[in-house]
Amino acid sequence: MKALVHEEKTGTKGLSYREIAELEPNAGEVRVKLKTAGLNHRDIYTLQRHKPTDPPLIIGSDGAGVIDAVGDGVSDIQVGDEVLINPGLGWKEKSDAPPQGFEILGLPFHGTFAEHVVIPAENVVQKPQYLTWEEAGVLSLAALTAYRALFTRGQVQSGMKVLIPGIGSGVATFLLQFAKASGATVYVTSRSEEKCRKAVELGADKAIDSNGDWHEALGGEKMDLVIESVGAATFNKSLDQLRLGGTMVTFGASAGDVVQLNIRNFFYGQFNLLGSTMGSTEEHREMVQFIEKHQIRPIMDHMYPLSQFEQAFERMEKAAQLGKIGFHIR
Amino acid sequence: MKALVHEEKTGTKGLSYREIAELEPNAGEVRVKLKTAGLNHRDIYTLQRHKPTDPPLIIGSDGAGVIDAVGDGVSDIQVGDEVLINPGLGWKEKSDAPPQGFEILGLPFHGTFAEHVVIPAENVVQKPQYLTWEEAGVLSLAALTAYRALFTRGQVQSGMKVLIPGIGSGVATFLLQFAKASGATVYVTSRSEEKCRKAVELGADKAIDSNGDWHEALGGEKMDLVIESVGAATFNKSLDQLRLGGTMVTFGASAGDVVQLNIRNFFYGQFNLLGSTMGSTEEHREMVQFIEKHQIRPIMDHMYPLSQFEQAFERMEKAAQLGKIGFHIR
Numbered sequence: 062m063k064a065l066v067h068e069e070k071t072g073t074k075g076l077s078y079r080e081i082a083e084l085e086p087n088a089g090e091v092r093v094k095l096k097t098a099g100l101n102h103r104d105i106y107t108l109q110r111h112k113p114t115d116p117p118l119i120i121g122s123d124g125a126g127v128i129d130a131v132g133d134g135v136s137d138i139q140v141g142d143e144v145l146i147n148p149g150l151g152w153k154e155k156s157d158a159p160p161q162g163f164e165i166l167g168l169p170f171h172g173t174f175a176e177h178v179v180i181p182a183e184n185v186v187q188k189p190q191y192l193t194w195e196e197a198g199v200l201s202l203a204a205l206t207a208y209r210a211l212f213t214r215g216q217v218q219s220g221m222k223v224l225i226p227g228i229g230s231g232v233a234t235f236l237l238q239f240a241k242a243s244g245a246t247v248y249v250t251s252r253s254e255e256k257c258r259k260a261v262e263l264g265a266d267k268a269i270d271s272n273g274d275w276h277e278a279l280g281g282e283k284m285d286l287v288i289e290s291v292g293a294a295t296f297n298k299s300l301d302q303l304r305l306g307g308t309m310v311t312f313g314a315s316a317g318d319v320v321q322l323n324i325r326n327f328f329y330g331q332f333n334l335l336g337s338t339m340g341s342t343e344e345h346r347e348m349v350q351f352i353e354k355h356q357i358r359p360i361m362d363h364m365y366p367l368s369q370f371e372q373a374f375e376r377m378e379k380a381a382q383l384g385k386i387g388f389h390i391r
Numbered sequence: 392m393k394a395l396v397h398e399e400k401t402g403t404k405g406l407s408y409r410e411i412a413e414l415e416p417n418a419g420e421v422r423v424k425l426k427t428a429g430l431n432h433r434d435i436y437t438l439q440r441h442k443p444t445d446p447p448l449i450i451g452s453d454g455a456g457v458i459d460a461v462g463d464g465v466s467d468i469q470v471g472d473e474v475l476i477n478p479g480l481g482w483k484e485k486s487d488a489p490p491q492g493f494e495i496l497g498l499p500f501h502g503t504f505a506e507h508v509v510i511p512a513e514n515v516v517q518k519p520q521y522l523t524w525e526e527a528g529v530l531s532l533a534a535l536t537a538y539r540a541l542f543t544r545g546q547v548q549s550g551m552k553v554l555i556p557g558i559g560s561g562v563a564t565f566l567l568q569f570a571k572a573s574g575a576t577v578y579v580t581s582r583s584e585e586k587c588r589k590a591v592e593l594g595a596d597k598a599i600d601s602n603g604d605w606h607e608a609l610g611g612e613k614m615d616l617v618i619e620s621v622g623a624a625t626f627n628k629s630l631d632q633l634r635l636g637g638t639m640v641t642f643g644a645s646a647g648d649v650v651q652l653n654i655r656n657f658f659y660g661q662f663n664l665l666g667s668t669m670g671s672t673e674e675h676r677e678m679v680q681f682i683e684k685h686q687i688r689p690i691m692d693h694m695y696p697l698s699q700f701e702q703a704f705e706r707m708e709k710a711a712q713l714g715k716i717g718f719h720i721r
Contacts, residue, residue, distance in 0.1 A: 157636025158661040292654055306487025314654045322652040324622055324644040328666035331488040336658035 063391075064175030065370055068117035072108050078368050081119065084171065084179040086132035091182045093144060097198025097364075098173040099123030100373050100386040101231070102315060107168045122148035122166045124173030125188055125197035126390075135182040144185040145197040146173060147345040149205065153183075155213060155343045165202070165339065174367060176390060183342060189353050196359045199385035200352075201345065203231035204359070206312060207288075208348035209340035211239050215286045215310045219244030224284045226250045226271065226299050227291040228260045231385040232313070234360040236288050237265055242355040245286075248279060250295070256383050263360065271295060275302055283307070293317025300332065308333040315380075360384030393721075394505030395700055398447035402438050408698050411449065414501065414509040416462035421512045423474060427528025427694070428503040429453030430703050430716040431561070432645060437498045445499075452478035452496045454503030455518055455527035456720075465512040474515035475527040476503060477675040479535065483513075485543060485673045495532075495669065504697060506720060513672060519683050526689045529561065529715035530682075531675065534689070536642060537565035537618075538678035539670035541573075545616045545640045549574030554614045556580045556601065556629050557621040558590045561715040562643070564690040566618050567595055572685040575616075578609060580625070586713050593690065601625060605632055613637065623647025630662065638663040645710075690714030 064081045086092045098121050107120050125145040128138055138144070148166035152159040166172050166180060188197045210232075211217050223240045225233050228249040240247045241264040249260045250271040257268035269278035271291075275298050283304035289296060290313030297320060300309055311334065327334075340348070351357075362382035365373045366389050373386050394411045416422045428451050437450050455475040458468055468474070478496035482489040496502050496510060518527045540562075541547050553570045555563050558579040570577045571594040579590045580601040587598035599608035601621075605628050613634035619626060620643030627650060630639055641664065657664075670678070681687075692712035695703045696719050703716050 159635070296654060305489070311654055312658050314658070318653055318655040320652050320654060322650050323648055324626060324641055324650060325648040327664075328642050328644070328668050330666055331668060332666045334657070334664040336660055336662045338658050338661060 062176035063367070064119045065121065065367055066117050067108060067111050067120050069113050071113060073371065073374050075108065075113065076370060078370060081117070081175070083177060086130050086179050088133040089135060089182055090132040090179050091128050091135060091138055091185055092130035092177050092179045093124065093126045093146065093185065094129040094177055095124045095126040095173055095175065095390045096194045097125050098367070098388045098390060099199030099202065100377060100388065101202045102313070102377065103165065103202065104167065105374065105378065111168055118168065119171040119175045120167050121172035121174030122202050123199055124178060125194055128185070129177070132182070138182050138185060142185075143188040145188050145200055146178070146180060147184045147186060147201050147205070147342060148173075149339055149342065149345065150181065150184065152339070152341045153343065155341050159339070159341070174370070174388065186345070186349055189349065191353070191356060192358065195361060195364055195387055199231065199359050199361070199387040202339070203385065204235045204348050204352065205340040205345050206338070207232045207235035207239055208351065209344050210288050210310045210312050210337040211236055213340070213344060214335045214337045215288060215308060217243050217245055217286060221245045221285040222248070222282060224248045224250070224287045224299065224302055226287070226289055226295045228265070228268065229253070229256055229380055229383050230290065231359070232290060234263065234384045237263055238357050238360070239351070242351070242357060248282070248284070250275070259383050286310070291316045293320050296320040300327075303330060303332055306331045308335060310335045310337050312337040362386050364389055392506035393697070394449045395451065395697055396447045397438060397441050397450050399443050401443060403701065403704050405438065405443065406700060408700060411447070411505070413507060416460050416509050418463040419465060419512055420462040420509050421458055421465060421468055421515055422460035422507050422509045423454065423456045423476065423515065424459040424507055425454045425456040425503055425505065425528075425720045426524045427455050428697070428718045428720060429529030429532065430707055430718065431532045432643070432707065433495065433532065434497065435704065435708065441498055448498065449501040449505045450497050451502035451504030452532045453529055454508060455524055458515070459507070462512070468512050468515060472515075473518040475518050475530055476508070476510060477514045477516060477531050477535070477672060479669055479672065479675065480511065480514065482669070482671040483673065485671050489669070489671070504700070504718065516675070516679055519679065521683070521686060522688065525691060525694055525717055529689050529691070529717040532669070533561035533715065534565045534678050534682065535670040535675050536668070537562045537569055538681065539674050540618050540640045540642050540667040541566055541569050543670070543674060544665045544667045545618060545638060547573050547575055547616060551575045551615040552578070552612060554578045554580075554617040554629065554632055556617070556619055556625040558595070558598065559583070559586050559710055559713050560620065561689070562620060564593065564714045567593055568687050568690075569681070572681070572687060578612070578614070580605070589713050616640070621646045623650050626650040630657075633660060633662055636661045638665060640665045640667050642667040692716050694719055
């Protein structure tokens with residue numbers, strides 16, 4: 062089969078779209094013939110973390126397609142089922158943190174940027190009928206991350222004021238949709254006027270310039286909840302927007318890992334800073350129920366054929382997208 | 392009456408033990424003839440925050456004594472009642488954060504380092520009979536801070552592993568006692584061998600050198616809960632001891648306000664960082680019930696006559712104490 066394979070060199074230079082051996086499902090596993098796949102920031106990190114000396118790896122975490130082989134002992138899934146993939150391996154129930162051995166599809170195990178992927182049967186979910194193949198293929202990683210950050214960790218409630226700095230990413234657009242569907246008032250920031258404009262179209266109550274004075278732009282409104290995934294570039298500006306006793310959930314640091322934190326301001330503010338990443342199978346199931354109930358569709362940025370992976374990675378590295386970037390497979 | 396008054400100069404240089412006019416209780420207030428008072432780090436900050444151009448101020452937050460005058464409309468407290476003082480003004484029920492207008496006795500309002508103090512009737516509590524006057528006078532601020540940090544914020548449970556860096560302070564010794572009474576396994580740190588030894592006598596399961604390698608000293612044990620009040624000197628060492636999904640409560644920064652925080656490590660760890668400070672009247676009531684139930688007594692470091700305030704402040708500024716420093720009044 063054809064697949065996007067990483068080998069020999071760190072970064073995108075190590076990627077090639079080439080033939081690689083087909084895999085067969087073992088007991089408890091299924092094989093999915095993929096129709097679409099979704100690109101995530103994680104895939105960029107994978108190209109740094111997967112070593113040139115490691116065996117060749119098919120990257121990619123998100124995807125959707127049709128079951129075309131079923132391993133022994135799998136009873137509730139049949140060949141022909143239309144499914145989307147939950148890429149979290151080995152984290153079943155909602156908990157403080159993933160258990161030992163938790164992995165995400167695409168490193169160290171072969172991922173979804175291929176004609177087929179073999180995964181545990183518990184990692185496929187029936188595709189909601191109202192979603193297109195494109196929407197189903199880009200959903201899981203970002204929507205699950207957003208779901209855990211906003212609901213399990215942030216405990217969003219109707220009427221809360223929620224700030225989402227950096228509205229471009231796939232996760233951020235899900236956060237906006239999920240928070241609005243929950244009845245929150247939602248503020249977003251972006252460096253791009255175009256993204257601010259689109260965010261308001263998508264339901265944001267206010268969209269402000271990331272580079273400006275946030276206090277002024279928000280008219281002094283303080284936030285119950287900030288969901289921060291930009292990192293160092295906005296971390297302290299985000300924290301400054303919290304009301305006393307407010308909560309900031311952090312799950313990303315694409316714009317820098319290390320920040321200066323003033324502890325005294327933090328404890329006088331009685332703030333809560335909560336780290337989050339991915340989510341469990343239980344949260345994935347809840348997330349799919351939530352989007353079906355509210356008929357939420359991923360915001361689609363652009364779909365590429367898998368052979369044009371270079372353009373897709375470049376678009377994400379420049380943070381040019383609003384919403385999800387995905388691949389058509391064959 | 393005689394009182395410890397701050398005026399004209401910043402810091403301890405502005406302190407004098409001198410005559411100042413007596414106060415009378417207004418409606419809803421009571422006057423307490425103080426027998427003892429307790430010294431807190433807050434009193435040191437007050438000497439920095441109370442400006443030389445402000446009117447003279449009687450400092451001090453903690454105290455215990457006998458009611459000797461009652462304002463109009465006060466029905467449940469009588470002259471002769473033996474009471475201790477809750478220094479939190481205007482924060483009634485347990486909540487995310489204190490309401491607008493919350494203050495702590497001793498700035499901007501006259502405090503307890505005096506023969507008498509006038510306060511709202513809701514701020515006195517009947518002295519538990521098993522406590523000495525010395526113990527009752529040093530209790531409130533530190534024990535309330537410890538109570539909110541450990542229970543309301545940290546949600547300590549029996550069987551948890553709890554780390555308390557910097558075991559010297561009054562709050563830290565309450566944390567140790569409260570956590571042990573709750574059935575937790577408690578680890579403490581100190582730079583002083585003597586304090587480590589005493590902490591083990593007081594019930595700590597293990598006491599380690601603050602300057603050493605904590606991972607090694609703790610044998611790789613990870614903590615469910617860290618209650619961090621030292622500040623910059625230990626903040627990141629403390630965070631490193633958390634188990635995945637663990638919680639660190641922070642309420643102090645005597646050893647530095649600003650730290651470098653690695654956001655990526657924080658969110659991959661799914662950590663919780665919770666700011667805390669003081670507590671409400673409701674939490675003060677719960678705290679007094681808790682110490683009565685468990686017959687907990689404050690760890691007493693040293694009592695001074697109020698006229699020897701300079702020695703008391705010096706001892707706290709050098710962090711030489713283990714437990715509470717207090718004053719006998721007359």
